[in-house]
Amino acid sequence: MVTRARPDAQALWEAVAGVPDPEVPALSVVDLGIVRDIRVDAGEVVVDVTPTYSGCPAMHVIETDIVAAIRAAGADHVTVRTVYHPAWTTDWLSESAREALRRSGIAPPAPTSRDADELIPLRRREAPPVPCPWCGSRQTELRSEFGPTACKAIHFCNDCRQPFEHFKPL
Amino acid sequence: MAHGDLVEYLLRLGDDRLVLGHRVSEWCGHGPILEEDIALANIALDLVGQANLLLGLAGREEGAGRDQDALAYFREAIDYRNALICELPKGDFAFTIMRQFLVSVHSVLLFEKLQHSGHTDLAGIAAKAFKETRYHARHCADWVLKLGDGTEESHARAQHALDELWRFTGELFDVDDVERRLIDAGVAADASAVRESWAQQVARVVAEATLRMPDDTFMQRGGRVGRHTEHLGHLLAEMQIVARSFPGATW
Numbered sequence: 204m205v206t207r208a209r210p211d212a213q214a215l216w217e218a219v220a221g222v223p224d225p226e227v228p229a230l231s232v233v234d235l236g237i238v239r240d241i242r243v244d245a246g247e248v249v250v251d252v253t254p255t256y257s258g259c260p261a262m263h264v265i266e267t268d269i270v271a272a273i274r275a276a277g278a279d280h281v282t283v284r285t286v287y288h289p290a291w292t293t294d295w296l297s298e299s300a301r302e303a304l305r306r307s308g309i310a311p312p313a314p315t316s317r318d319a320d321e322l323i324p325l326r327r328r329e330a331p332p333v334p335c336p337w338c339g340s341r342q343t344e345l346r347s348e349f350g351p352t353a354c355k356a357i358h359f360c361n362d363c364r365q366p367f368e369h370f371k372p373l
Numbered sequence: 374m375a376h377g378d379l380v381e382y383l384l385r386l387g388d389d390r391l392v393l394g395h396r397v398s399e400w401c402g403h404g405p406i407l408e409e410d411i412a413l414a415n416i417a418l419d420l421v422g423q424a425n426l427l428l429g430l431a432g433r434e435e436g437a438g439r440d441q442d443a444l445a446y447f448r449e450a451i452d453y454r455n456a457l458i459c460e461l462p463k464g465d466f467a468f469t470i471m472r473q474f475l476v477s478v479h480s481v482l483l484f485e486k487l488q489h490s491g492h493t494d495l496a497g498i499a500a501k502a503f504k505e506t507r508y509h510a511r512h513c514a515d516w517v518l519k520l521g522d523g524t525e526e527s528h529a530r531a532q533h534a535l536d537e538l539w540r541f542t543g544e545l546f547d548v549d550d551v552e553r554r555l556i557d558a559g560v561a562a563d564a565s566a567v568r569e570s571w572a573q574q575v576a577r578v579v580a581e582a583t584l585r586m587p588d589d590t591f592m593q594r595g596g597r598v599g600r601h602t603e604h605l606g607h608l609l610a611e612m613q614i615v616a617r618s619f620p621g622a623t624w
Binding site for chain 1: 412504578
């Protein structure tokens with residue numbers, strides 16, 4: 204009988220870093236900042252995950268993929284726990300994650316502090332334009348506040364005439 | 374803090390979002406334009422997602438083996454604790470938008486306080502819901518401006534919706550003994566304390582939309598104690614039929 208060496212915490216993080224977000228495959232779930240902790244507790248691997256949006260339909264798939272990645276790394280007993288506090292924010296996206304978004308044509312989120320001053324900002328006070336991820340132009344406009352997934356809005360670039368997605372600051 | 378109080382409070386928060394989320398989801402495939410169809414479906418998804426978290430927490434705190442699905446699909450109308458405004462039929466687009474605006478502003482103010490709740494899980498759920506709901510409030514405020522300050526027809530419909538909905542807004546700010554005890558324990562947010570701020574925010578948008586604030590009137594209430602309009606039973610019949618026809622089904 205062959206027994207594999209138990210993977211250490213770093214190996215587990217590396218394994219989970221290989222799990223892509225099913226809705227934004229350019230990002231791993233670690234890039235996204237939703238994996239909050241990985242620890243080994245009495246032979247069991249416990250992964251803390253926090254949801255992006257309350258109704259994110261990808262959460263179940265993400266949990267299944269994380270369990271599969273950890274099993275593939277050599278650990279048999281895995282529990283994925285959902286933690287709610289502190290709440291996820293797009294400020295947790297790493298700089299490399301933002302660059303990966305840009306490369307796949309998705310404008311990364313601005314820091315959330317930018318719109319925090321007013322409780323219910325009326326959109327009539329124009330928000331600063333989101334730079335186009337394709338050509339960098341600021342001659343862009345918001346086309347739809349809601350996009351194909353909960354985390355994205357649709358903008359249009361008036362210079363390169365391309366629609367693009369914007370990862371909403373949250 | 375009595376445990377029953379906490380479960381009751383979580384049911385109120387969760388049921389508001391589940392019932393309203395279901396109502397908003399009725400627009401899926403029927404939105405006036407593609408972008409708004411997607412917007413309403415996304416708002417519904419956020420609301421049902423929030424309900425999923427809140428009812429899940431209610432079930433765990435109750436400790437009787439009921440999860441969020443059991444609470445959503447196997448309770449009768451009389452056991453639901455949502456405010457009446459959430460269950461009213463979706464009406465026309467102006468009615469849906471106006472209701473979403475009024476309730477979203479209330480939710481923003483409530484979650485803003487609730488994210489500091491002494492109950493850690495509730496605080497985390499509220500912090501997330503606060504940010505989502507701010508986005509809804511802004512989107513709906515924008516539509517209230519477009520409709521109110523739009524055509525004669527859109528103005529009339531928006532004003533009619535506001536007038537029809539007004540008598541259902543009072544219930545959102547009621548605080549009974551259950552909530553008072555939880556407020557004193559640092560768990561619940563005091564809904565009555567945000568009423569003035571809510572009225573100011575609403576009045577600001579209503580004025581800019583060239584609409585008229587309704588006069589103070591008799592307020593309908595009863596949802597928090599299970600006394601609902603006839604509309605909730607029909608909503609639940611549709612929402613619950615698959616789960617009740619095939620209990621335990623998975624796919």
